[in-house]
Amino acid sequence: MPTAVPTPKAVVHQRFGAKARYTVEEVREDVGGCPGLAPQTRNVYRCALDLPGLSVATPGTFLRKKDAEQAAAQIALDKLGIHPTANSPTTPQEAWAELIARISGFFIDENFLSSTHPLIGHLCVSLRRTGDLIGRLPLSAIAACDVKVNTLCKLIDHRAEFDPLLVLSLLYNAAKQSPGVSVSDSNFWIQSEKPYSPEAVDSALERWSGTTDPVEVEAVLVPHMLEDELKTVRINLRDNEHYMSYVAAELSAIDSSHVLVSRTIGKTSSEIRLYFAAANIHAVSDMSKHALDSLGDGDINWQVNKRASYICGQTIYGDALLANIGYTRRDSELHTEDVNLCSYYRILLGKLPDGNCKMSRDSILAAELPSAYSRFSWKGLSPRDLLCSFCRLQRLPEPHFAVSRVSCDTLMSAVSSEERGAPAGSAENQYTNDVRINKEKPDLFKCEVNIRSRKQEVLLEYSAADTWSKESDAIQNSSLKVLIWFNNYFKKLTSKTGKLYLSESTAGVKVHSNIFLQEFAMCLSVYGKNGCSDSAMCSAVGPFSMDTQKKHLESTAKLTHIEGPDSGVFPSHGSLTCISYTASLVTKDKAKTYLLESHNEFEFEIGTGAVSNQLESCVTQLSVNQTARFVAELPPRDLIMAASCEFSHDLSNVSSESCFLEFSVKVLQVTEPLEDRMEKALFSPPLSKQRVEFAVRHINELHATTLVDFGCGSGSLLDSLLEHPTTLEKLVGVDISRKGLTRAAKSLHQKLSKKSTTQTNVPTAVLYDGSITDYDSRLYGFDIGTCLEVIEHVEEDQATLFGNVVLSSFRPTVLIVSTPNYEYNPILQGSAMPNKDDEADESAGPCKFRNHDHKFEWTRLQFQCWATGLAVKHSYSVEFSGVGGSGEEPGYASQIAVFRRLVQGQEAMCLDEDGDQPYEVLWEWPNACVN
Template sequence: MGETPTIQTKKSNQTPKAIIHQKYGSSACYRIEEVREPVQNSCPGLAIPQQGPCLFRCNLQLPGLSVTSEAFKKKKDAEQNAAQMAIEKLDIQPATDSSTSQEPWDVLIAARISSLFSNEFLSSQNQPQHPLIGHFRAALQRETEECGLLPVSILATYDAKLNNLCKSINHKLDRNPHLIVTLIMKAARKSGSAAISQGKLWISKQTPYTPEILQALTSQQLSSSEGIWIQAVRIPCSIEKPVEPVTLYISSDGYYMDAIAQELGLTDTSQILVSRTVGKASSEMRLYFSALESPVPSDLSLEDLLDAKEPVTNESFNDRASYFSSQNIYGDAILASIGYTWKFPDLFHEDVSLGTYYRMLIGRLPNGGYKLSREAILVAELPIAFTSRSNWRGSYPWDLLEMFCRQHWLSEPVYSIISITDLVDPSLETSQASKKLKVANPAEEETKYANGRSHAANDKESIAPGGSCRCEVKILSKGQDLIIECSPVDSYRKPNDAKQNAALKVLSWLNKYLRKLDMHVEKLSSSGATHGLCFYPENFSKEFALCLSVHAGQLASSLRKCSLLASSCMDQLNTTQEHGVCSFKTEGLDSGVFPSNGSLICISYVVSLVRKGEHMKESLESSDEFEFEVGTGAVIPQVEACVTQMSMNQSAHFNTELPPREFIFAAAGDSLKSISLLSMGACFLEYSISLLRVTEPLEDRMEQALFSPPLSKQRVEYALRHINESCATTLVDFGCGSGSLLDSLLDMSTSLEKIVGVDISRKSLSRAAKALHLKLSENSDPAKPSRGIKSALLYDGSITVFDSRLGGFDIGTCLEVIEHMEEDQACLFGDVVLSSFRPSILIVSTPNYEYNSILQRTDLSKKDEDPDEKMQSLPCKFRNHDHKFEWTREQFNNWASDLAMRHNYSVEFSGVGGSADVEPGFASQIAIFRRGPIDAECSENLDIAQPYEVIWNWSRS
């Protein structure tokens, strides 16, 4: 797949398409075709269908030349790539900045203006309803001296071809609507069809339209004969002044731009400028504002025009309006959703409320974008961990980051996937076996997740070895200046997980910074370092100047008002607070089903704004079913603190102090009521929550939520250390499943030459074969960790049945397998593996049932009683739904010790996750069996049986 083409170079400010258009005009024909690149089957022995992503290629036809682009995710990138290829083949030299004034830009723009004011443009019945036709109709229906006159800004805004021509000249024009209007006025003088007004920003047709066209246009009326009322919002230029709702009235025979001009206090509609669309790309929401009193002179050359400074004006720069549109806006602005569209000839309109404005405002923050995607502004929070795609709710991190960049007029994030080849030095003590797991408070938990592990962020040697790739992400400006660079040390098996987590780290850092805008640069750098992130202050400040100004002003204003209200509320509430929660009350019987870290739970809730003392209440936000994963910070701390103290089917009520008013107005269905209620006195938020469902976490979900690195990675580290200490060359993994252990071992430097996996699930073995074949086939470089592997096999068979081909291996592993069998089968496996397979070393791990007291918040009050009685006193709840049993430490020790004694093995006990010296021990308990002297007679009596079926066989030859 092709890389995104460079849109602009240091030599030219024009895109490749603009250069081709200048030379060939309409003779250049672009044709897009959809393609799906085939994905090679990485494992020839398995019929696993695969299909590549949907991509696009572009064929560019020029007089005497045809080129076809590479494949791209976006059509526009394919078009630009095709144009660039044509430029290189034809050896076209793009104009430099110094020669731009000699380019025929004015001819191209003038030609487009002429076509818009031609009879053919309005008389064409075959083309779709161009948005400008509605404006022409409204202008021609006037009975004043302004009949037939159009504001120049309307042409610049609603004709995409004209707008793109202007932007292709220089990217500066896109941010300055005053320059675009001046440019069109300058080019209109060369137009053969249009005329401009002296001293005014009007444009009209030089010659009258034919009677037929006038009759066709003026006969069309608005659907409503009585006019329409539209709700809009005024955004004052002073950030100290509040945003206010306004009402626009458009008569049945009127022009909506006149109503906006009246609201802005303008008598001349031509003085209105119109921004690009804001909010969703499909919306018609725009900002309307007045042109500067002293616009840029239109008699300047293009070179001087582009270098011209902003004119001196009495109008103040409107930070908030400019922030929304990424264009330079002065004076007050009207935010309205109204206009003519391609879809239908009538005037389109929608109400824009204060709630709409505030949702747009908080939607430009990382946590605000996530809140909106969950439709839970007062409850949801940007999670601090991405554990799995199945558990994540709302927009994915990389979608949120892409939206954030788009809203702040930055380039799309650039991701780089890096394969892990340099692995953990086995001589280093990276195992967490000797460390106690801490049930951290929320602040500690957030730091742990922010860092991605419990190790220091700069501890490169402590990367968990289970992953096979990591991801770097860069954020650049439109001019390709580097703003943020994030290089997390965490590794992942799947590139998708690496990308999601890298994007989340950038979002988390931005979120923290935008919450504390007064943070010093040194502290900001230190905060970024914990995320594996560095930023470039000069570029960062330049791109986020408006963002910082707007949010700093809004936050300061909100906190001043809300602190007064909140303090008054807190003075009147004679209750204690915990995590910012007041008056915590639980209702309903204790069902005994509590959520734990990693649980996926479902709640219903209602959040209301309440005025203290007068029982005045307004519902702000509610949900009948809201899911989130406990332990990832996916909701505000007060909600999680409440829910984790509830059992299923219970309800709770609590109060909190007010958040910034932006969140209240964004969540409120009727912001005017909220304003009224807030202005009347002390208020607070009341939360009513019911716990509907608790989905117990699967082991991998729970491990990722509680342990850093997860237990699965800690077990691999443990096995790796013993493999290297024993200098083993052959390994068999009993119950290999999808090959997670074998796959992880291929990323590490070991002494192994032959690896074998055994399992009874064909589906799991197929997945394992695919992953192993791909990695072994690709790692032909002698420097690769898996280069020492000479052969690898996967067998379909039961580990309770002996196969002579696997006898006498150097090391055997059986990690988290026996609990999925019945207890008698687990005992049978122990006898078969030590009496028949007889590996030199056998490593067996299984969950420690006593540790469930921590995972499931159970109190162990009787530590000295009989193990069997102790087992009965514990809740009968296993970590996974398909576990047949889970042993206590004593039960596991008895099982392993008895096996070792009967089969001439020694055994030692250890574990990972937790500590042997602190109750209740390790989360995963491990037994290491070591074979004693071999009895030759016993070896000769072994049957030569081969019941296993070879599923996949690989050798380096």
């Protein structure tokens, strides 16, 4: 890649620094106009440039100030005979020659002392000294302050990018050959052979002020032994002493010239670096002695500090000091800032796939990496930014995103019945024909992601069939999938498992194991004591799950100190919920409480995994304006320390067995799920109420006395039925979510308690914890069964399994099943989101599902094929209806199948009252109590 020629102004700055003074004058000049009209004028600029011994001015004028300044600089360079060219070195030999010249220039060019280069701060401290150390600099200060020196070292030996010790070796040997420079034979001091002029020294000291008062700064000592604990140290800095002298004392180095400095860690504006001690001078010098000829092998037997090396991406040897001290172009005095244990653990957290997600939301203990992306509800850094940040902090190249267009016609013709849930080929054809009635669809987008190693070898590839109507959505969703894969891997890495598997192909992710393990070798060694002790343990190929939303066990929070009246507005799946919360670490004797985290307003979407399981469990049990507390599972020590801030020193000595984590939560606001908002925008009453009314009609027509709601969730149907006059005597709900059942129990208990005070014919009620695909004999032969808007939340094979189990084993007299009509989605989404750039446009496939948690949505023909097949198989009749709309094209918004058991199918089953009862009774009325 060709190197750009430096601008004239840049060359002048390199040569003269602050001594170059530009004076820009603004003038007005006439502009040619039409005869007979008033003359027109415009603002133009001319520039004068003053240099030591030379003054020039532009003969003409310029429309822009910067053009005038560049012209003046060019005139000055022409008079001085300086001709800037793109002469950046391209070979190690050229880089070596330029490195020698650059080191020399720092000391023989007195104009350098008047520049803003951070190295001047180090020089000024040395010039204030007396005795032998006056004017002496540690060679490592040059590497710490000058980017070009590091670039030249990388060109000489590419390994220098990751090894500060090799950089020091190259600098030492180059300085030995630099004219006008004196280098010690017994240490790493460098200085000018001739003293600086008094004028140059005075000018530098005037700009770079010293430390007027003693300064105390906190730093973290990172031992090279993984078994040794980190500890904080305090460094007292005084005037006329180089800060690296104090660092050397903490590291027990020979002197400050033996202190090496890493690259900066974290933000670009940060001066956080790792300091460590160099070995003897002969060993360091030999590292690069033959670099130009053979580049050497660089093998060093010194002890590598794995923790320090991991967080900075360079090889650090021995004990290291993490500190924020140094000189910058922004300041004219020494910059200092405390670094504590919290700082260290936040740096460590930032290198995890979900770390920047937590920190961008300022919520380390509560926030999690969500499992689904939505422009409507996503908070914090976008998935793409998070993935780029993760790669950057792992010292990997930027991810490569390959976006391609997919024609809707091609997609429709290629889609299989399995992909769209069609039970038969005819259903697929109906899908193709019906959804696109007289409506031209734009092309869709899909995105592939490649993650490459430092050597530009592909280590991970992501490619999936998902398509999106916006290019940005394709990139964000693909980025999130890759992040989730990395997050799952790192979670397993940090867990105490005996064996870690690295799957080579999972859910669209293909991993090149050998390359992956080479790139993350240092990470594996750091976390090895928790899970896998070496990379060999992590090289096996085995199963690896991508589904973070369903695979983990549900964790229910046990609430205490519930305050506030029940407003009746509860967060539900898909709702955007705003809470306030605090998270405190409390000692078991309750003698001390450490406030780790708090938010006055924290917003997230229920059901996407955006917060910890227990926090979401707590929130879904509360209504708006209610508060409660719960004790959460204690997170890993790293997270507690990252959240500890000013308590980091105290908590470093606290045992996890002696404390617990307590959350205090208040629900502030709930925004309905997009699906509900779409339905309410078009239908009155909403579809949910229309479905209840549909069920009530059939209950009363059948004179049903018993009802079971399969997949009752938080009990909205059962709750609504109590508000209608019906013939029901027994209500039963079944669900696999204890969170939902707990909320259903609270609501039903309140209503039934109120009813029992005014009525005598109050129905009994039972809530069971169990799967609707498992048979329980206690629910056999009910008058009516309902399953409203449930099957689309499970995979299609599970929906079919449910249909077979309920009709063959439970055998209700009537079964009502409802599910969204996919063909109605364009109407729903168009009414709710008329702006084409709004949420409804971020779609997968030709039209978006109503809820990102839906595994499928069927057309009318697909649903009819599914229901008819089940009815014929199990001796039921089936009729189709729906709610929402007139029923004309494209059908009802919510399609319904009503199964009726045929007379010839009413044979009695031989039941074992003590067997086939896998369900657990969670709550029962009237023998009920709610905590």
